[in-house]
Amino acid sequence: MTTELRGLDAADWESWYRSLEWAFGGGREPSEERAAWREVTEIDRSLALWDKDRIVGSFSSFSFQLSVPGGALVAAAGVTMVHVAPTHRRRGLLRRMMRQGLDTARDAGEPLAVLTASEPAIYGRFGFGVATHALSATLDVPRTGLRLPPGTEDVTLRLADPAEVVDRCEELYARLVPRRPGMIARQPSWPGMVLLDPRATRGGASPRRCLLAERDGELVGYARYATLARWAASVPDGVVLVKDLDAADPAAYAAMLRFLMELDLMSSVELTGRPVDDPLVHLVTDMRRSRLRVADRLYLRPVDVGAALGGRAYASEVDVVLDVTDDFCPWNSGAWRLSGGPGGAVCERTRDAADLSLDVRALGAAYLGGTSLAALAGAGQVREERPGALTAAATAFSSPVAPWLPHNF
Structure with missing residues (x-):
């Protein structure tokens, strides 16, 4: 053909x-x-x-x-x-x-290419590594409580039509993007995707509502959710289906989560696609009854190794030579010297001997700081060529918060 x-x-x-x-x-x-x-x-x-x-x-x-x-x-x-x-x-x-x-x-x-994979086995051969993971939880409301942080009672909550407040929510989302690696700065055309809620795909659940968290008139959080009414032997057994839950501070997050867990006739709260270090892990009083699950989320590959590594900051000072193998984008293959720290970095070609050897897929997995170079070395995907280089590089590449992709695309 x-x-x-x-x-x-x-x-x-x-x-x-x-x-x-x-x-x-x-x-x-x-x-x-x-x-x-x-x-x-x-x-x-x-x-x-x-x-x-x-x-x-x-x-x-x-x-x-x-x-x-x-x-x-x-x-x-x-x-x-x-x-x-x-x-x-x-x-x-x-x-x-x-x-x-x-x-x-x-x-x-x-400098980067990213994707979400319907079939994960496909994209490794093109140099994509798993750069973020996602946490899902099903909170057993009758048997799970919350440890509320100071200031929770100072947060005012109110309900709104999602379309009527989407601009305010998107402004808050934009402020949150720099705080966590892996988040996408949404384009002007994306509010339609954010609000998408077709009746045909609800599976019997209600239309979504938007919960706003405010402090002194300022928006500090929002949640979009639906409810699915269910009954078991005349006992209410409904589910709260949370699509988005974004907050500027711990009190706002806790206030909204408490609200979602206290809705009438609901016995569980389902949250999907959350960061693996989501605050709920530390707020709930019983993790075992929260049914936590982790799955792969964002796949990433450097398109330009030098620009990609030079475009991010590092947790500690680093000066390391990386010998990169990239069969699909051969312009990336070879030795690169990465020098930098918390204030920024430079990554340039070098003829110096390698400190670490790895392929581009491992580099993509480690790029956002969610997967340790040391863990990849344990799987044979990174090789230490100079003693001590792995620990130093793994520390520098780390992120204080887990990278997170908030939505598919």
């Missing part, structure tokens, strides 16, 4: 997106969900793979700004909407699209 890879024409978006729906099970998404995805699609960063008059593959990316250790924002290609039709597998077509996508990111001066 002869296939042609070319840029997506806006007029072909419906056919292109329908081919993607078939790749992910065939169900047609609600019209409002399709409209939200159409709004955020960057047509000039999207590819369609054609076989004659039929689309058999897709690839797109977002022009993201990703928070990194130290609070800076680094340009990142957010790889998304990727598929190859089952009739066209094992022909190197995904590799072809990824090749063009990463080349485009490099030409655009984007």
